[in-house]
C-alpha cells in the first residue's frame with residue numbers, strides 16, 4: 001500500500017526527564033537541563049520536533065530561551081500543552097474546580113499556552129483536563145462540570161483562531177482523578193462537537209485509548225467520521241489497566257500495526273509523537289526502539305497490496321485477518 005513518505009517523529013520532553021513515581025518522588029534518573037535533553041533528542045535525526053508542557057518546560061519567563069535552544073538544535077515545537085494539571089491550585093480541578101481562583105488560573109493557563117505556541121511558531125495547543133472530573137458519588141454537578149469544559153474549549157478555540165492555531169483535545173479515563181470528564185474518544189468528540197469550532201480536533205494517545213477500553217483504530221475512524229477531526233497522535237503502550245507509557249508496540253504490536261494502517265487510511269498528516277515514560281530504561285535507547293518499531297511496521301505495510309487488506313475488511317473473516325498478520329508481520 002502507499003505510505004506517506006515524509007513522516008515526522010517527535011517526542012515529549014517528559015520522556016527524557018527523571019521519571020518520578022509516588023514511591024520515588026525524585027525520580028529514577030539524574031536531573032538534566034532543558035538544553036541537555038534537547039541536545040540528546042537531536043542526536044536521533046528521526047526527531048524533527050518536540051511537545052512542550054506548560055510550566056514544566058516552557059513559561060512566559062523562559063520562552064525566548066527555549067525558542068533559542070530549539071533553533072540551535074534544529075527542532076520544531078509541534079505542540080504546547082496547557083498546564084491545567086501540575087500546580088497545587090489544581091488539586092480540586094482547574095476550569096471545573098469549586099474554587100473560583102483555581103478556575104481563573106486554569107483559564108489563564110489555557111490562554112497562556114496559546115500565546116506561548118504563537119511565540120514558538122507552533123500551530124497547535126493541547127488541552128488535557130486531567131484534574132477536571134471527580135472521585136466520589138454526589139461530588140460534582142456533572143452538567144455544570146461538562147459545561148465548564150465545553151465553554152473553555154470554545155473560548156480557547158476563538159482565541160487560538162485569531163493566531164491560526166488549532167486546539168487538539170487529549171482524552172484519558174483516569175489519573176490523576178479517578179474519573180476525568182473527557183475520558184474517551186467519543187466523549188472528547190462530544191465536547192468538540194458542542195464547542196462547534198473548526199479549529200478544534202482530537203489528540204489520540206494510544207495508551208489513553210487502551211485504558212479507556214478502546215480499539216485505537218476504531219477511534220481514528222470515528223474522528224475521521226466526525227469531520228476529519230484527528231489532529232494529533234501520541235504513541236506508547238501499556239497493559240490496558242494503567243497508563244504505563246511503555247515502548248511503542250512492546251505489548252500490543254498487532255494493534256499498533258492496525259493503528260498505523262488506519263493513520264494512512266485517513267491521511268493523517270501530522271507527526272507521530274512518542275509520549276512515553278521509560279522509568280528504568282535508557283531514554284535514548286527506548287525512544288529509538290519505538291521509532292524503529294514504527295518505521296519497520298510502516299515499511300512492511302508499504303509492501304502489502306492494499307487490495308488484499310480491503311478484501312479482508314469486506315469479508316470480515318477473523319481467521320483470514322490474523323493469517324494476513326502472520327504472513328506479513330511474523331515472517
Ligand SMILES: [Fe+2]
Pocket residue numbers: 170205234275
Ligand atoms: Fe499523551
